Amino acid sequence: MIMKKIKLIMLGLLIPLTFGCNPELESVNYDEINPAIFPASEADVEALVVAAYYPLRGSWWDGIHTTSENGIMFINDASTEILQGNFGVQQLATLHSYNPTNESVTRYYDRFYNKISSNTLSIDRLEKSSVNDNIKKKGIAELKCARGFLCYELFDMYGPLVVAPLEVLQNPLTETPLARMGYEEMVNFIEKDLLDAAADLPSPAEAAYGRFSQGFARMLLIRLYLHEKRWADVEAQANAIMAMNYYELNPDYVGMFSTASQADNKEVMFAVPADYAGTSENQWQMMVLPSNYPERGGWATIQSSWQFYDSFESNDVRKTNLIAEYTGTDGVTYNRSNPSNVMQMGPLPLKIAADADRSTALTTVDIILYRYADVILSKAEAIANKNGAPNQESIDLVNMIRERANLDPIKLVDYADIDSFNDMILLERSHEYWCENGQYRSDLIRHGKFSEHNIELNGASSQTAPYKVLYPFSLERISEGKGAFKQNPGYN
Secondary structure (H helix, E strand, C coil), X not given: CCHHHCHHHHHCCCXXXXXXCCCCCCCCCHHHCCCCCCCXXXXXXXXXXXHHHHHHCEECCCEECCCCCCCHHHHHHHCCCCCECCCHHHHHHHHCCCCCCCHXXXXXXXXXXXXXXXXXXXXXXXXXXXXXXXXXXXXXXXXXXXXXXXXXXXXXXXXXXXXXCHHXXXXXXXXXXXXXXXXXHHHHHHHHHHHHHHHHCCCCCCCCCCCCCHHHHHHHHHHHHHHCCCHHHHHHHHHHHHCCCCCCCCCCCHHHXXXXXXXXXXXXXXXXXXXXXXCCCCCHHHHHCCCCCCCCCCCCCCECCHHHHHCCCCCCHHHCCEECCEECCCCCEECCCCCCCCCCCCCEECCCCCCCCCCCCCCCCCEEEEEHHHHHHHHHHHHHHHHCCCCHHHHHHHHHHHXXXXXXXXXXXXXXXXXXXXXXHHHHHHHHHCCCCCCHHHHHHHCCCHHHHHHHHHHHHCCCCHHHHCCCCCHHHHHHCCCCCCCCCCCC
């Protein structure tokens, strides 16, 4: 990485600092302020913090959680049986055929790695400021959570990242090619950010909807610890979240993805608020629905797979919006027997409400990324794998989720060994979280099933390989690293 790529950070974030959860915040241009005296007020701190949320929103061009083909849910779920595509990045992901020349795959690192540096500089500015200590502490906690969140998501996709040290960022005119962090160093960096954030963020009851909380920081720690198979740490974080006595399962699974506000939903641990103004966008209906879908159609860019659809039990409410049949505006009924070119790979993975009243490509259905159900299933997995075999507690936790899905409880005797339990928990995770945060890919990788599932889905067309568990970096990043930045194995 050559330093011209991060010079702009020193000039400031040349973007309007607005986010869906704070629509009245005025825009700030950092090239018009003096870093030596900024931040000096609570409003300044808020501006810094909201800037950290900006790349985490849903936006087609520069929001990592866009529900379009430019978002990480789209590509990550498309690398599993949950989503399939026959063109574009969705086809690359479906066949595991991605390589370093595919900008649609390398773009997530290229577009967002400098946001980590932005947060580092903001944390330093805030630490050195003279603002009220309580305001400072909360602001730093949100900035560290944003940095840890973004680092985890990119680390999960690409492996260790380049994280520019503060002293390098403070000397942008000096060209300093940087290497990627070592693996353990990367894990420790993310862990420290999230532990610090969990200590100083507001409680879930006090945090504003769409903002970080202690519970969410601990949820991210669970994801990190699952990634590292640190089962005891997963269980400890799950217990800490449960001890907050705040979160609970919402009895209406389908209703969580409706046009109704989820601001008071105690299952939601973090959501990106969406609006029609484009401050933070949800385009999912346009991605999924065919042009002839009743009332209002879309672009039909992605489908699910019949393999995934058939893995559900018949009465599972979680497949309600996995649309296996519809009658189009042309009067034709489309289904598996008559798929045309809209269901030839699988059903329509709508997940959220069709929202026929949407006036543009956008919807007001919020982008839910993490829910309390994940805490419950993560704890069940951790208990079983820590002990080398499931016990009744791990089975009871799974049954909490199954009961909400209108399913019969499972029995310990049927999942007495760790392999059968893990196969079951992977299936439950795919059914519970499809088309939310794209983490099922990481679940498959954790249990050594990523390539196996791809071959089952695609047969001889699959181009999977063990090294495909990580995406490649772009040739531009490798070139500008001048030997310090190493490509992921298998892509050279």
